[in-house]
Each structure stands twice: as structure tokens, then as C-alpha cells.
Amino acid sequence: MKEDKIMLNEKLLSEDIAGITKKANDYKAMGIITSRDLELIVAGLNLIKKDFEAGVDLAEPEDKNVHMLIDRVLSERIGQSALKLHTCMA
Numbered sequence: 001m002k003e004d005k006i007m008l009n010e011k012l013l014s015e016d017i018a019g020i021t022k023k024a025n026d027y028k029a030m031g032i033i034t035s036r037d038l039e040l041i042v043a044g045l046n047l048i049k050k051d052f053e054a055g056v057d058l059a060e061p062e063d064k065n066v067h068m069l070i071d072r073v074l075s076e077r078i079g080q081s082a083l084k085l086h087t088c089m090a
Helices: 010-029 035-053 066-078
Strands: none
Touching: 010 035, 010 066, 035 066
């Protein structure tokens, strides 16, 4: 991995994905996001985790931490539904 990329840690990635999943479920329960948004978010997060476990290098120089990496990749993969995790975009 290049020096300018963040060093990923499976525990940090797993914990962040779990936190984002909980947030998405809470937003669905509050009516902030739709069932379809939740499906896309959870599937996208699961794919990010699988890619990481398979050794796929997802990091880019602009990713300052694991959370930023997940946000970026999720947005690239599922579009607008990912942006709804930031309530000002819902």
C-alpha cells in the first residue's frame, strides 16, 4: 500500500460499518430514509467489507480515515442513498 494512503484495520472498518448500519436502521425507523435506501446502504456496506476482506485496495489519497473511505466508496457505488446518511441531504 502506498505511504500516502491510510492504513486500514479490519476491526476499525468492521466497527465503522456496524455504526453506519445502525445509523441507517435508525434513520429508516424515523422515516428519514426509505426501505430501498436502507437495502442499498446495507448491501453497499457489506460489499465494502467483503472487498476489504478479499484484499481489494479501496483507499485513495484523499481518504483521511476509514470513515471517509467508507463514505466515498459507498457514495460512488450507490449514489444518492449514501448521501442520505447525512441528514441534511435526506
